Structures are given as C-alpha cells and as structure tokens.
Amino acid sequence: MKKAIFGGTFDPIHIGHIHIAYEALYNLSLDEVIFMPNGRPPHKRARAVTEEKIRYKMVSQAIKGEKKFSISDFEIKSDSLSYTYNTLMQFNHREPYTQWYFLVGVDSLMTLRQWKNIHIILDNCTLVVFSRTGYAMDDVLKMKKDLEKEYDKEIILLEMSLLDISSTEIKKKISEDKMVNYLLPQGVEEVINQYNLYRNKV
Template sequence: MRKIGILGGTFDPPHIGHLLIAQEVLEQCKLDEIWFMPANIPPHKKTNDVSSINDRIEMVTKAIEGKEQFILSTVELERNGPSYTVDTLKELKTKLPDVEFYFIIGGDMIEQLHTWERIDELFEYVTFVGLQRPGYSQPTMYEDKMKLLTIPQVDISSTDIRERLKKGRSIRYFVPEQVRHFIEERELYGTSASIRNR
C-alpha cells in the first residue's frame, strides 16, 4: 500500500520551511511521496489576501522542482467554495482506496483539531502527523490517533516573507532561488526591481 503525506496550505509563497517539513516527514514516516496541496479558499483567510491560483501553482512547481517524491496536487483548486480538509480527503480516499494518507499539521494546529470541520469523520480517511517544537508538547484529545514528530525548526512564515518584500528587504535564502526569481519577475507582494540581486 502506498503511503502519501499531504502538506496543505496557501503557499503564498512556498518557502524553505515547507521543504524541510516535507523532507523530514517523508523520511521519519517512511512515506512514498509528499503532495503539496495549495488551498483554493482557505476557510480562515479572506480571498483578497491570497495571490492568484496560477501564481501559487507556479511557485510550488518551482519550489519542488527536481525532487521526484514531492508532487503538486491541485485537487482543492479544482473545487469551488472553501477548502475543508474532510471533503478533500473523502474525495481522495474514494478515488484512491488503496493509498494510506497522512496529513501534516504544525504544532499550532494540534491543539485546535477539535475545531476542524467534521473532525471525527476526517480521522476515518487520514492519519495526522503533528509537528512538535523541540522541548514542547501540545495537548490534544486526539494524541492516540496521530503521529507526533519532532523536526528541526525554521522560524520562517509566508506572512513574514510578504512583509519583508513590502519593506524592500531581500528574501534570498528564505525561499528557493527559482521561487525568488519568479516573485521578482512578477513583482509579487509589492516587490520592485530595485531589490533584485540582493
């Protein structure tokens, strides 16, 4: 049975923290692939806060280029309305019943799982992989239903990257070089030509 990890998010933009998480989970859980799954309309975000679908697809494609076990999945982008994880996994399990799915969540989400849409149904389709900060543990009533991993921490967020660009600061080494070039070429997030090559 194939084992596939899913890393969901807005990926606006994808950064080296996402890649590190994917690699660590791939190795520690002995998975066959990690699917990077950009959300269409994340339930917790306003739609005007998110870059276009095409730009986010292109950035993820560039971020995972050359890594055969990292796959772009557009399943949530092909569905209208808010992206609820339970609907996505139900659809995937129907199409791929012989695949064992693992859904990756950060430490901040572990203690909020009880607020997720139809969480008990979701556990029928997927095993959660919760990422813990070294030396910390997040309490959850679902601990017996998930794998808890400790991985190296990179304190980078997409929000921080967007803010840096708005202030005219470099994002070199925060994102893969192909992604940085794409952001600068498209002048995303208020990027101007003046910060190129920094």
C-alpha cells in the same frame, strides 16, 4: 503505498515548508508528499491571498527535481471552500489502498476541534503534526492525548528541528526591499518578481 498531503496557502512557499516535507518523507518512510495549495481556505477568507495559479506556480518551482514531491490542483480547481475532510475523502476514494497522512502545524492541532467534520478527517488519514514556535510542549502533548482518546485515533508528532520562517515575515521583508533569496527554494523568487508580489504590503 504511503503518501502524505501537505496543505497550505503557500503564499509564498519557503524553505521551512520544504524542510517539513523532507522530514516527513524520511521519518515516515513515505512514497510521496503531495503539496496541496488551498483554493479558498475558510480560515483565511478575511485575508488577501495571492491568486491560485500564481501560488501553484511557486510551489511547482519549489519542488522541481524532487521525484517524491508532487503538487495537486484539486483544491484550487474546486468551486467551494477548501475543507480538509472533503479533500481527504476524495483522495481516499481515488486510492483506497494508499495509507494517507496529513501534515499540519501544531497550531492546527490546538484548534482542531474548530475544524469541520474532524471525525471524517481522522477516519481518512493519520494526522502528522510538526512543530511551530509559541506552543508549550506540555499543552501540545495534552491536546494530542485528549484528541486521540476522544476519537480513538493515533496522531503523530513529527520529531524534527525547527526552521523559524514564516510567509508573513518573507512578505514583510519584500515590502521593505530586503533580500529573501536565502529563505526561498530555487525559482520561487523569480515568480515573485515576475508578478511583482508583496510590494508595499505585508
């Protein structure tokens, strides 16, 4: 089996996330993409994040109907900070014969040396990097090559078209009472409205 974990705050999840998941599913011939909403992400402790159960509900709505997409509450049920190395160790322990991939943006690749226990992360998965705006490809390729040499592990750059959408942009539009339904998977806007999210704030 080949499975990928797609972690993120998903606050809110948008069609850019779904696009990435499908590209990974098809390009890597995956059996499953597991969406993993962060519980307490260490890099966002200073930023307000929507309650875990609401973000979980938005992701559940977004992936409804896709048999090869699933959602895990592993990190949001954890009492500790959401460290990637711990998540990957646990999932590898549960399914030792699964080939694991972990989806991250190119921004994460460029700051990977700041992550906790990188060697454990790379021992427990193949890192798959998707594009984001604002990064020169020469710099990305150099970082990929340096990390592969340093840790003796393969890192995959996911060849895909870029949908330049951000959760921050969506929250700003909602706070300005602008339409966002074209940026969100079906059902997500209903959850946003149900909990009155992102009004009068960015």
